[in-house]
Amino acid sequence: MAKRKYSYSRFYAIAKAKGIDLEVHKETLISQFTNGRTTSLKEMKQKEYDEMCDCLQTGRKANETPDQHKSRLKAHRSDVLHRIQKLGVDTTDWEKVNEFCKNPRIAGKPFALLTIDELKALIPKLEAIRRKPKKQPEQPKPQVQQQRQWILQIPISMITNQYKS
Numbered sequence: 001m002a003k004r005k006y007s008y009s010r011f012y013a014i015a016k017a018k019g020i021d022l023e024v025h026k027e028t029l030i031s032q033f034t035n036g037r038t039t040s041l042k043e044m045k046q047k048e049y050d051e052m053c054d055c056l057q058t059g060r061k062a063n064e065t066p067d068q069h070k071s072r073l074k075a076h077r078s079d080v081l082h083r084i085q086k087l088g089v090d091t092t093d094w095e096k097v098n099e100f101c102k103n104p105r106i107a108g109k110p111f112a113l114l115t116i117d118e119l120k121a122l123i124p125k126l127e128a129i130r131r132k133p134k135k136q137p138e139q140p141k142p143q144v145q146q147q148r149q150w151i152l153q154i155p156i157s158m159i160t161n162q163y164k165s
Contacts, residue, residue, distance in 0.1 A: 008041050011049070014056045032062055059115040076119040077111075083126035 015022050020029075027039035033052040034044055041049070055062055060069040085091045089100045098110040107114055107122055114122070 006042075006046075006049075008049075010053050011041065011056075014053060018056060020056070029056075059117055073116055073119075076116050077114075080111075080114075080119050080122050080126065083123060083130065086130055087126065 012022070014020075015026075026041075029052060030041060030044060031037075031039050033048050033055075038044065044052075051062075054060065055064075058069065059073075060066070064072075081091050081097070084097060084100060087100075090096050094111070098112075101107045101111045101114065102109060106125065107118060
């Protein structure tokens with residue numbers, strides 16, 4: 001029976017998207033998901049490979065059940081939403097929340113697509129924004145009306161001619 005040829009493109013695509021340096025971390029990752037049995041992708045079982053890719057993609061920890069991951073994700077989302085609400089964004093309107101999060105200075109993507117690591121990184125940003133003093137809109141300065149002074153200039157020759165007669 002011929003051995004089935006596997007494609008590991010999913011693993012490499014996820015690693016590239018997440019910025020994982022595979023030269024440094026590949027063997028450690030594989031060993032972690034095979035419980036130390038191997039450090040080779042070829043020797044991984046399909047179930048182990050799928051779990052590793054799922055964990056890398058979703059941010060779920062190894063040996064963490066999907067329910068535990070969901071609970072952890074929910075807690076971090078709640079923390080972020082609380083801070084967004086303190087900044088004055090209506091958190092009951094998902095369009096406003098997504099619009100706020102899509103700002104490249106905040107997260108650069110919709111709220112629902114944020115991973116746990118991105119949510120954790122967002123909390124200090126939001127706290128810093130909240131601490132920053134708000135710029136007061138400049139009030140127009142009341143204009144002081146200047147009193148106009150009229151100066152009447154009478155030529156001296158007129159005055160002197162008047163007294164000569």
